[in-house]
Amino acid sequence: MSLTRDPISLILLPTLECNAACEYCFEDKSRARLSHEQLAVIIDKICTYMVEQGIVTLAINWQGGEVMVLPPSWFEEAGSLIQEIARSHNREVEHYIQSNLIGYSREWLPVLTEMFNSSIGSSLDFPNLYRKLPGGGPEQYKAIMERRIRQVQEDSLDLGIIALPNEETFAMGAARFYDYYVKHLHLKSFQINTPFAGGTDTPAKSAYPLDNERLTAFLLELIDIWMAEGYAQGVRISPFEQLLNYFLDREQHLLCIWGENCANEFFCVDPLGNLSQCDCWAASYPAFHFGNLLEPGGLGALLTNTPARNRFLERPAALMAVEDCLDCAYLALCHGGCPVRAYTMNHDIRTKDPYCPTYKALFSRMEQVAAHLAAQGGCLPVSAP
Ligand code: SF4
Ligand code: SF4
Ligand code: SF4
Numbered sequence: 001m002s003l004t005r006d007p008i009s010l011i012l013l014p015t016l017e018c019n020a021a022c023e024y025c026f027e028d029k030s031r032a033r034l035s036h037e038q039l040a041v042i043i044d045k046i047c048t049y050m051v052e053q054g055i056v057t058l059a060i061n062w063q064g065g066e067v068m069v070l071p072p073s074w075f076e077e078a079g080s081l082i083q084e085i086a087r088s089h090n091r092e093v094e095h096y097i098q099s100n101l102i103g104y105s106r107e108w109l110p111v112l113t114e115m116f117n118s119s120i121g122s123s124l125d126f127p128n129l130y131r132k133l134p135g136g137g138p139e140q141y142k143a144i145m146e147r148r149i150r151q152v153q154e155d156s157l158d159l160g161i162i163a164l165p166n167e168e169t170f171a172m173g174a175a176r177f178y179d180y181y182v183k184h185l186h187l188k189s190f191q192i193n194t195p196f197a198g199g200t201d202t203p204a205k206s207a208y209p210l211d212n213e214r215l216t217a218f219l220l221e222l223i224d225i226w227m228a229e230g231y232a233q234g235v236r237i238s239p240f241e242q243l244l245n246y247f248l249d250r251e252q253h254l255l256c257i258w259g260e261n262c263a264n265e266f267f268c269v270d271p272l273g274n275l276s277q278c279d280c281w282a283a284s285y286p287a288f289h290f291g292n293l294l295e296p297g298g299l300g301a302l303l304t305n306t307p308a309r310n311r312f313l314e315r316p317a318a319l320m321a322v323e324d325c326l327d328c329a330y331l332a333l334c335h336g337g338c339p340v341r342a343y344t345m346n347h348d349i350r351t352k353d354p355y356c357p358t359y360k361a362l363f364s365r366m367e368q369v370a371a372h373l374a375a376q377g378g379c380l381p382v383s384a385p
Helices: 036-053 072-088 106-114 138-154 167-172 174-184 203-207 212-233 240-247 299-304 307-322 339-346 356-375
Strands: 008-012 057-062 092-097 119-123 158-163 189-192 236-238 266-269 274-276
Touching: 036 057, 036 072, 036 299, 057 072, 072 092, 072 106, 092 119, 119 138, 138 158, 158 174, 167 174, 167 212, 174 212, 212 236, 212 240, 212 356, 236 240, 240 356
Parallel strands: 008 057, 008 266, 057 092, 119 158, 158 189, 189 236
Antiparallel strands: 266 274
C-alpha cells in the first residue's frame, strides 16, 4: 500500500552523530553523514514517487543524531538543492527541524528563518535526570539548555519543547512541572511524550514503561492546571490541546502514536539511505528497515514489496485479533497506539501500546473538558495563538 496522506512526512536523519550523551537515547550513534549528492538522489526518488501518487507536498522533519553538528551552510545548500529538485517535479516542500540546541548560535538564524520558517523544536525534561553531555552531569546540561532557550527566545524564534516525564517528575508534582516550563522558561508551547526503552539497554531505560497509574495522575493534574491557568492565555500543551480540538470537532493534528496507521503517513531515511518507519526504528532496529534508497530502485517498490513494512500495514488487523481494542470506546481515536512502544515492551508490534491505560484516562478527561467548554458556548479561544 502506498502512502495515503498529502503532505507526506519524511523524517530525515542527515547524521546519527550527536554532541550529547543522554542515558535514555535510543539512537545507535555513528559518524555517518549524508552528502549533498546522496541527498539529491533520495529527494529525486521521493519526488518521482510523489508524482506517481499525485502527492503534492513533502514535509521534511530534520532530526538526528543531532542536526547542528552539521554547519548552517550545509543546510543552506541542502535547502536550495531540495527546492530545485522539487520545482523540477512541480512539488512543494515544507521543512521542520528538531535539535538539542547545544550547538545553537546566532549563525543559525538565517537558515532557521528562511528554511524553517523561524521555528525549531527541542527537548528538556523536568527534572532533568538523563540528558547529559559527554562526561557531564544533568545539571550542567540543564544550565546550558536554559541558556540556549533564552538565546532562541531573544532571537525571536518560535520554540517548542518536548518533555519526557520520569519518576521524579511525578514526585515533584504537576504544578512544579507546569511552572518550570511556563513561568521559568517562559514557553508558550510544549509537548509531553511517553518514554520507551528503545535501542540498547541502559539503567535509565529500566524505568520504562513508566507506571501508568502515576503517569495518569500526573497528566490529569496537569490538565486541571492548564485549564485553570494556561489554556485561555494561549499556552499550548500537546497532546492536551489536540485532544481537546478532536473532541470539539475542530481541526487538529494528533500525535503519530494515535494515527490510523503511521505507516501510511511517515517514513524515515537515515544517513546511509536506509528506509524505515521513523527515527525510533532507524538506528535501533535494522531488522525493520524497508530497504535502501541509495541502492537501485524507486521508493514505490520499497513501500510496496517489503516484508518489514507489511508488518506495520498488517498491525491494525492483527491487533484486533489479539487485544481488546475492539471493545474500546476510543478505538477510532487511538487505533492501538504506537508500534515502537508496543515492540520495545512486548517484542511484537501486533500488540497494543503499553501506555493504553494512561491514554484511556486522558481521552476520557479531555472528552469531559471538551463537553464542559462546549456547554460554555465557546467563550474560550478556538485555538491558542
Ligand atoms: S540529544 Fe538526542 S540523539 Fe543526542 S544523545 Fe540525546 S537523545 Fe540521543
Ligand atoms: S512507530 Fe510510533 S513514534 Fe514511530 S511513526 Fe509510528 S506511531 Fe510514531
Ligand atoms: S486506548 Fe487502549 S484499548 Fe483503546 S484503542 Fe488505545 S490501546 Fe486499544
